[in-house]
Amino acid sequence: xxxxxxxxxxxxxxxxxxxxxxxxxxxxxxxxxxxxxxxxxxxxxxxxxxxxxxxxxxxxxxxxxxxxxxxxxxxxxxxxxxxxxxxxxxxxxxxxxxxxxxxxxxxxxxxxxxxxxxxxxxxxxxxxxxxxxxxxxxxxxxxxxxxxxxxxxxxxxxxxxxxxxxxxxxxxxxxxxxxxxxxxxxxxxxxxxxxxxxxxxxxxxxxxxxxxxxxxxxxxxxxxxxxxxxxxxxxxxxxxxxxxxxxxxxxxxxxxxxxxxxxxxxxxxxxxxxxxxxxxxxxxxxxxxxxxxxxxxxxxxxxxxxxxxxxxxxxxxxxxxxxxxxxxxxxxxxxxxxxxxxxxxxxxxxxxxxxxxxxxxxxxxxxxxxxxxxxxxxxxxxxxxxxxxxxxxxxxxxxxx
Numbered sequence: 001x002x003x004x005x006x007x008x009x010x011x012x013x014x015x016x017x018x019x020x021x022x023x024x025x026x027x028x029x030x031x032x033x034x035x036x037x038x039x040x041x042x043x044x045x046x047x048x049x050x051x052x053x054x055x056x057x058x059x060x061x062x063x064x065x066x067x068x069x070x071x072x073x074x075x076x077x078x079x080x081x082x083x084x085x086x087x088x089x090x091x092x093x094x095x096x097x098x099x100x101x102x103x104x105x106x107x108x109x110x111x112x113x114x115x116x117x118x119x120x121x122x123x124x125x126x127x128x129x130x131x132x133x134x135x136x137x138x139x140x141x142x143x144x145x146x147x148x149x150x151x152x153x154x155x156x157x158x159x160x161x162x163x164x165x166x167x168x169x170x171x172x173x174x175x176x177x178x179x180x181x182x183x184x185x186x187x188x189x190x191x192x193x194x195x196x197x198x199x200x201x202x203x204x205x206x207x208x209x210x211x212x213x214x215x216x217x218x219x220x221x222x223x224x225x226x227x228x229x230x231x232x233x234x235x236x237x238x239x240x241x242x243x244x245x246x247x248x249x250x251x252x253x254x255x256x257x258x259x260x261x262x263x264x265x266x267x268x269x270x271x272x273x274x275x276x277x278x279x280x281x282x283x284x285x286x287x288x289x290x291x292x293x294x295x296x297x298x299x300x301x302x303x304x305x306x307x308x309x310x311x312x313x314x315x316x317x318x319x320x321x322x323x324x325x326x327x328x329x330x331x332x333x334x335x336x337x338x339x340x341x342x343x344x345x346x347x348x349x350x351x352x353x354x355x356x357x358x359x360x361x362x363x364x365x366x367x368x369x370x371x372x373x374x375x376x377x378x379x380x381x382x383x384x385x386x387x388x389x390x391x392x393x394x395x396x397x398x399x400x401x
Contacts (some may be wrong), residue, residue, distance in 0.1 A: 015382035016311070016391045021071075025215035026221030027382055028043045032220060032288045039283035047242055049282050051254035054234065056286050061210070062200040062292055063228035065257070067237055068214070070257040072190035073118040074275035075211030075227035075381035076160070079186045080105060080122045081271050082209070082236035083158035090387075092240050096123025096271060105184075108143035110135060115188065119160055122271060127151050134168075142168040146284075149177045156181070162188045175206035184208035184233065190225075193217040194333045195297045199228075209233055215238035217300075217381065220288030222279045223246040235259065240270025278365060297333075304380035305335045307388045312337050313376055314392020318399045320346025337378040338370070339395065346399055350374045356398045357391075364394050 005012050021024040028036075050067060057066025069075040084101055085091035091101055105124045108117065110132035120126055129151045130143025143150075148159060161171055161180045173189065178185045187207040196216055202210045209230065214224030227237060237260050244251070246264045246380045253260055279349075292300075305327055312325045315337075322340045326332065341350045351369040357364040367377035378391060 001116050007201040007375060011363060011382060013363040014387050014391060016349075016378040016387070017365045018131050018379040018381050019213075019219075019378070021215070023365055025382075026217070026219040027384060028219055028284065028288065029291060032284050032291065035287040036221065036280040036284040039280045040130075045278055046279065046282075047253045047257060049279055050238060050242070051257035051264055053282055053286055054257055056138070056289065057226055057228050060199055060289060061203060061226075061228040063203050063234075064231040065229065065234035066226060066228040067234050067241075068277055068285050069211070069227050069241075070223050070275045070277045071215070071223040071225040072188065072211045073115050073225075073274065074273035074277075075209075075225045076115065076118040076186065076188055077121060077275065078237040078241055078272045079209040079227055079229075079233065080119045080124060080158060080160070081240050082233045083184050083186065084122060084124060085236060085240070087236055087239070087262055088233065089239070089263060089265055092267040092270050095240075096121065098123045102155050104153070104156045105158050105160055106148060106151045106156060107160045107162075108132075108147075109390040110142050111160070111167070113162065115190070116160065119186075124157060127156075141237065142314070144171040145177045146167055146189070148174055149181075151208065152178065152181045152183055159183055159185045160188065161185055161207070163192050163198075171202060171207065172203045179206065184230070184355040187211070191216055193292070196293055197297075198336075199293075203229065203304055209237075214285040218285070218288050218292045224277065224281045224285040226285070226289070237262075237272070239267055241275060242270075243276075244269060274318075283305065301333075301335065302328070305350065307380040307383045308335045308337050310388035311383075311392045314389040315339070315395045316392070320344075320348075321399055334379060336367075336380075336383065339378075341374045341376060343374065348399070350376050353395075357394055360394060360398070362394070364391050 013121045015023050053068045054065045101126045106131045106346050111130045129147040133139030133141050148255050161174055175185050185207050187202045187210045189202055189210050190213040209229035212226040213215050214220035215222035312323050320342045324338045327335045353376050354366050354368050357366055370377050
């Protein structure tokens with residue numbers, strides 16, 4: 001432990017898993033942390049700051065407008081609310097009561113995950129479509145465009161699409177069906193960076209709103225995210241997020257963010273108000289976003305790959321285990337190290353190894369996603385210089401190398 005964490009009695013960890021929220025996200029660059037500290041020393045009008053953020057996000061994504069959220073899940077909540085209410089402040093004030101509004105949201109069963117609670121919290125009815133036989137092992141099919149078309153009706157507010165490399169059907173096909181019925185498409189792309197081209201890809205394919213995490217590959221503040229897309233929907237999202245405790249005649253929001261002339265009055269604090277994002281997070285996210293784009297995919301991957309090589313070399317040859325450096329850009333955007341555990345040979349399961357690393361000193365967190373296949377996985381995104389060698393040595397200690 002060191003510094004501020006030592007003062008509060010909290011141990012630091014070596015995060016060789018990845019920028020998961022439970023492990024406190026990614027490591028911010030010094031200039032990002034410094035920008036946040038500087039932002040905290042002055043007061044600004046948050047709407048003006050979000051308007052400036054909208055311009056920066058639009059420049060890097062190709063969107064009409066953008067908004068800084070308190071994470072990708074908050075972006076899903078705000079985006080769904082925007083699709084349900086439009087610019088109607090009366091509807092905004094009533095959420096999560098959606099009586100009389102378009103309140104059905106269509107989503108493929110294979111796209112469901114814990115995070116769609118953010119979508120459901122708006123008060124909508126989530127309509128599942130498709131049978132994901134390709135995941136159950138019973139077949140090869142997943143949701144198909146015609147199933148989206150069959151589920152969309154006059155009460156459909158939006159379609160939510162979760163983007164992964166393996167997601168089916170193709171986003172462009174879903175957009176075509178949804179837009180034929182004048183229904184917007186929200187893309188959950190929380191972890192779909194890198195490549196940096198994904199900042200604009202989903203919007204280029206027709207998505208109306210896209211939510212990204214700011215605390216993963218972008219390496220911004222953990223509690224930050226991006227919502228990018230159509231200007232009117234971003235405006236509706238902002239109205240349901242901002243502090244609007246201000247007199248109507250006094251209120252003068254930036255026209256680039258909110259067109260006051262289109263409103264009969266200001267809504268009350270909206271359903272997104274608990275998802276507050278501070279000036280420090282907004283400035284930190286914008287600084288990190290510009291660094292992410294400037295570094296470029298090749299330089300970033302080379303940096304990550306070097307850390308994975310260092311880890312694999314420090315681990316060396318391990319009894320009862322095989323160390324594999326995975327570096328195939330066609331298979332995965334992020335290099336990794338996989339350690340295949342021979343349970344009979346070493347007397348430990350992959351989960352035993354994960355727990356021993358986690359409970360040791362220093363505490364090393366590996367990726368447990370593949371333990372059922374006997375694999376302990378390691379990723380580079382949150383490793384600092386010098387830490388890959390420590391992880392390799394701890395592996396040797398745990399496995400008796």
